[in-house]
Amino acid sequence: FQDQTEQFFRSGHTNNWAVLVCTSRFWFNYRHVANTLSVYRSVKRLGIPDSHIVLMLADDMACNPRNPKPATVFSHKNMELNVYGDDVEVDYRSYEVTVENFLRVLTGRIPPSTPRSKRLLSDDRSNILIYMTGHGGNGFLKFQDSEEITNVELADAFEQMWQKRRYNELLFIIDTCQGASMYERFYSPNIMALASSQVGEDSLSHQPDLGIGVHLMDRYTFYVLEFLEEIHPASQTNMNDLFQVCPKSLCVSTPGHRTDLFQRDPQNVLITDFFGSVRKVEITAETLSLDRDVPGLESKFPEEELATEPLKYAEQLPVAQIIHQKPKPKDWHPPGGFILGLWALIIMVFFKTYGIKHMKHVF
Amino acid sequence: QVQLVVPMTVIFAPGSVPGDLPRPLPFRDVQEMEISVNLRTSVTSRYEMHYRSTTAREEAALAAATAREADAALYPLQDTALGSLTMYVVPETSPLLPQGINVYVGKHRSALVRAGGGLAALQARLREVTQLMSFTASSIAAALSDRVPDGQLGPDARRNLKSSLGYEITFSLLNPDPKSHTVDWDIEGAVNRFVKPVLDKLSLVANFSVDSQILYYAVLGVTPRYDKESSSFLLSAHSLPHVINPVEARLGSSAASLYPVLNFLLYVPERSHSPLYIQDKDGAPVSTNAFHSPRWGGIMVYNIEAPASSQASLPLHVDVDMARVMEVFLAQLRLLFGLSREEVPPEFLLESPGNEGLADWELDHLLWAHTVENIATVSTTLTSLAQLLDKIGNIVIKDDVASEVYRAVASVQSAVTELSLGHLLAAFQASKEAVTCSERAFFDPSLLHLLYFPDDQKFAIYIPLFLPMAVPILLSLAKIVRETRLQKKEPTKMD
Numbered sequence: 001f002q003d004q005t006e007q008f009f010r011s012g013h014t015n016n017w018a019v020l021v022c023t024s025r026f027w028f029n030y031r032h033v034a035n036t037l038s039v040y041r042s043v044k045r046l047g048i049p050d051s052h053i054v055l056m057l058a059d060d061m062a063c064n065p066r067n068p069k070p071a072t073v074f075s076h077k078n079m080e081l082n083v084y085g086d087d088v089e090v091d092y093r094s095y096e097v098t099v100e101n102f103l104r105v106l107t108g109r110i111p112p113s114t115p116r117s118k119r120l121l122s123d124d125r126s127n128i129l130i131y132m133t134g135h136g137g138n139g140f141l142k143f144q145d146s147e148e149i150t151n152v153e154l155a156d157a158f159e160q161m162w163q164k165r166r167y168n169e170l171l172f173i174i175d176t177c178q179g180a181s182m183y184e185r186f187y188s189p190n191i192m193a194l195a196s197s198q199v200g201e202d203s204l205s206h207q208p209d210l211g212i213g214v215h216l217m218d219r220y221t222f223y224v225l226e227f228l229e230e231i232h233p234a235s236q237t238n239m240n241d242l243f244q245v246c247p248k249s250l251c252v253s254t255p256g257h258r259t260d261l262f263q264r265d266p267q268n269v270l271i272t273d274f275f276g277s278v279r280k281v282e283i284t285a286e287t288l289s290l291d292r293d294v295p296g297l298e299s300k301f302p303e304e305e306l307a308t309e310p311l312k313y314a315e316q317l318p319v320a321q322i323i324h325q326k327p328k329p330k331d332w333h334p335p336g337g338f339i340l341g342l343w344a345l346i347i348m349v350f351f352k353t354y355g356i357k358h359m360k361h362v363f
Numbered sequence: 364q365v366q367l368v369v370p371m372t373v374i375f376a377p378g379s380v381p382g383d384l385p386r387p388l389p390f391r392d393v394q395e396m397e398i399s400v401n402l403r404t405s406v407t408s409r410y411e412m413h414y415r416s417t418t419a420r421e422e423a424a425l426a427a428a429t430a431r432e433a434d435a436a437l438y439p440l441q442d443t444a445l446g447s448l449t450m451y452v453v454p455e456t457s458p459l460l461p462q463g464i465n466v467y468v469g470k471h472r473s474a475l476v477r478a479g480g481g482l483a484a485l486q487a488r489l490r491e492v493t494q495l496m497s498f499t500a501s502s503i504a505a506a507l508s509d510r511v512p513d514g515q516l517g518p519d520a521r522r523n524l525k526s527s528l529g530y531e532i533t534f535s536l537l538n539p540d541p542k543s544h545t546v547d548w549d550i551e552g553a554v555n556r557f558v559k560p561v562l563d564k565l566s567l568v569a570n571f572s573v574d575s576q577i578l579y580y581a582v583l584g585v586t587p588r589y590d591k592e593s594s595s596f597l598l599s600a601h602s603l604p605h606v607i608n609p610v611e612a613r614l615g616s617s618a619a620s621l622y623p624v625l626n627f628l629l630y631v632p633e634r635s636h637s638p639l640y641i642q643d644k645d646g647a648p649v650s651t652n653a654f655h656s657p658r659w660g661g662i663m664v665y666n667i668e669a670p671a672s673s674q675a676s677l678p679l680h681v682d683v684d685m686a687r688v689m690e691v692f693l694a695q696l697r698l699l700f701g702l703s704r705e706e707v708p709p710e711f712l713l714e715s716p717g718n719e720g721l722a723d724w725e726l727d728h729l730l731w732a733h734t735v736e737n738i739a740t741v742s743t744t745l746t747s748l749a750q751l752l753d754k755i756g757n758i759v760i761k762d763d764v765a766s767e768v769y770r771a772v773a774s775v776q777s778a779v780t781e782l783s784l785g786h787l788l789a790a791f792q793a794s795k796e797a798v799t800c801s802e803r804a805f806f807d808p809s810l811l812h813l814l815y816f817p818d819d820q821k822f823a824i825y826i827p828l829f830l831p832m833a834v835p836i837l838l839s840l841a842k843i844v845r846e847t848r849l850q851k852k853e854p855t856k857m858d
Contacts, residue, residue: 047608051611104811109807110808116616116621125658163750164744278605280657281603282657283654284655284663285649286705287694289690290686290690290693290718291717345836352839
């Protein structure tokens with residue numbers, strides 16, 4: 001038991017967070033949503049509560065009109081494991097999953113009106129797990145088929161997090177094609193990264209399901225899920241075992257990892273340091289001695305309501321006026337210098353080549 | 364760069380003046396000590412001591428029967444500014460301090476110290492007392508924990524609550540077996556009577572908001588073991604970490620507040636698992652039957668006595684003894700803030716703070732640590748903000764962000780000045796203001812910079828667009844230039 005306490009104190013974290021991102025939309029990218037939900041399920045099972053998970057899914061597969069089994073997302077063929085369950089809490093859904101929102105979540109530069117469930121409220125004693133999946137390439141990850149996040153931006157976002165001590169240790173897992181390129185540029189301390197394939201390799205999907213009609217999972221995450229199903233909150237499995245998951249014979253691509261920025265030896269890092277939420281606990285040995293005969297103070301909770309006049313129904317803005325409000329006219333700006341110069345050049349060349357006299361042939 | 368100044372008064376009662384004083388009373392002296400946190404950061408502590416002898420009224424107060432009465436009588440005669448300390452040196456044979464006790468620390472900011480052994484011994488004792496009542500090297504290092512190189516801090520250094528503008532406290536009653544127990548707790552009354560005085564005292568440090576809730580059918584994640592000898596159920600110490608997680612998912616938290624949440628849970632075990640005791644690592648049952656988790660909160664198990672007759676009708680009605688519960692919860696609250704009385708030397712006697720929850724000097728202790736922590740946070744935030752803005756030249760800085768930065772800088776400078784003058788309260792408030800402004804500036808949503816243009820992207824996007832367009836233009840330009848040159852050589856033909 002003494003060793004266990006030593007290990008608790010060695011890890012140095014007091015809470016766990018997880019940011020799980022699926023960046024692709026469309027029905028044929030079912031497997032990316034299933035990947036993310038599998039990791040979500042494992043992380044919840046091992047103890048991280050929903051209030052500490054930021055789940056971003058770019059499309060809705062469970063209620064997609066093309067889903068022959070609505071309200072389910074399966075990760076094994078023959079519908080063995082439904083990872084959607086009935087207590088999924090998606091924080092950023094559909095079109096809210098953008099590069100900007102993702103970076104805002106990481107760096108904390110969020111507009112004040114954002115609810116608590118959409119924020120990453122980590123502190124300097126938080127271990128954060130970041131899992132990303134989707135379509136990627138050498139140095140970028142595609143979001144929603146319309147924008148990309150580059151590895152430099154991601155590295156800068158992590159550095160911003162480090163500057164503000166928003167994490168104690170960070171585990172970054174990415175399952176995309178050429179995933180290792182995304183962690184090449186990290187330079188902040190205490191980051192460990194895993195990727196499903198090296199630069200130049202593609203990550204392949206695992207099994208198609210003929211009943212649903214799409215590939216259900218990617219290979220790397222499939223084997224990671226199998227590995228995680230063996231972990232329970234008190235297990236002592238360490239990171240070296242996670243690095244061995246999905247060798248080339250099973251995965252076809254070569255998974256990679258990066259630990260040079262991490263201060264502890266991966267041998268000493270428990271899986272539950274990132275995937276679970278094992279709290280440090282101390283026995284309360286002291287008590288306060290209170291005088292029980294204290295008379296109750298009147299409730300001094302301040303009444304913080306400003307005196308407002310009661311509003312009448314008729315005083316609201318009439319609905320017709322709200323609906324038919326015209327959009328504010330945007331200010332017109334004259335074209336900028338570059339465009340103007342280009343047009344001037346084109347017109348000058350045209351006139352010089354054809355001469356003014358021949359203009360009448362054009363009109 | 365930061366100097367922490369503690370104004371102290373050392374008052375000698377008649378008969379306690381050591382023979383080897385360097386100068387006759389009254390005189391002033393200064394002691395400085397450097398606390399080095401890492402290679403570049405260090406904090407100097409400066410104790411400005413004023414030695415004098417007692418006045419007539421103080422002598423009359425010191426003639427009281429017990430140390431507590433003397434302390435109460437001396438309180439109106441003291442300088443009670445936050446951060447200042449007053450030490451009364453009583454003769455070695457004084458009856459005020461019980462046998463074996465050399466120092467009595469009162470509820471406010473004063474202590475009674477027994478003289479003896481000459482000036483050096485007295486000064487050593489005084490130094491111990493002042494460090495206990497203000498700050499120690501380790502408490503400052505803990506406040507600056509992110510600057511200390513790893514491995515140098517002890518395991519308890521990073522477990523205190525971080526300095527924050529506010530905290531949300533939630534009291535939850537967990538009743539997993541409502542069929543057997545109907546539990547009533549007068550939480551509103553308990554909060555008014557016991558919790559409010561403590562929070563009022565802590566209101567200088569932060570804003571507190573209190574909620575409470577009752578959760579039914581919430582079970583612990585661990586099955587307790589039945590122990591035949593004591594015919595009770597036991598939760599061993601190493602299963603405690605796994606207790607919290609399944610419950611936490613159901614606790615909920617206020618959606619509007621961003622302050623850290625402290626959860627205090629009262630668990631009434633099921634009838635089939637009663638009575639339930641918590642074991643510490645040596646296997647002995649814990650007297651408080653409670654445990655806490657740093658930066659999260661605490662849990663207490665409240666056992667219900669079995670009814671006298673086994674035919675009592677279910678559900679049993681239970682009225683929770685809120686005073687006993689609050690004694691434990693408030694002690695846990697103190698421990699979460701880092702106010703522990705465990706490491707006090709045996710010759711010290713500390714006065715219990717009573718219903719206020721914490722002594723004035725413990726409040727000072729918190730304020731010193733938080734002020735230093737706030738100043739360090741502000742300087743890190745502003746430095747990293749400056750580095751970010753240097754690196755990315757394209758970011759537009761709005762006026763209000765700029766004004767927040769100026770205000771933060773002004774506030775932190777005033778905090779450092781106030782600390783060097785010994786005004787703890789003013790320094791703390793300035794540091795709080797500095798933290799608010801700097802956090803607002805750093806986390807302003809407009810500072811997100813997304814435009815990263817690597818060179819190969821520039822080529823890849825702009826060349827296919829402009830190259831085909833440019834080819835005829837450049838060729839025509841070349842033709843024009845050639846024609847003008849030819850025209851210049853030949854005079855135009857005139858018909």
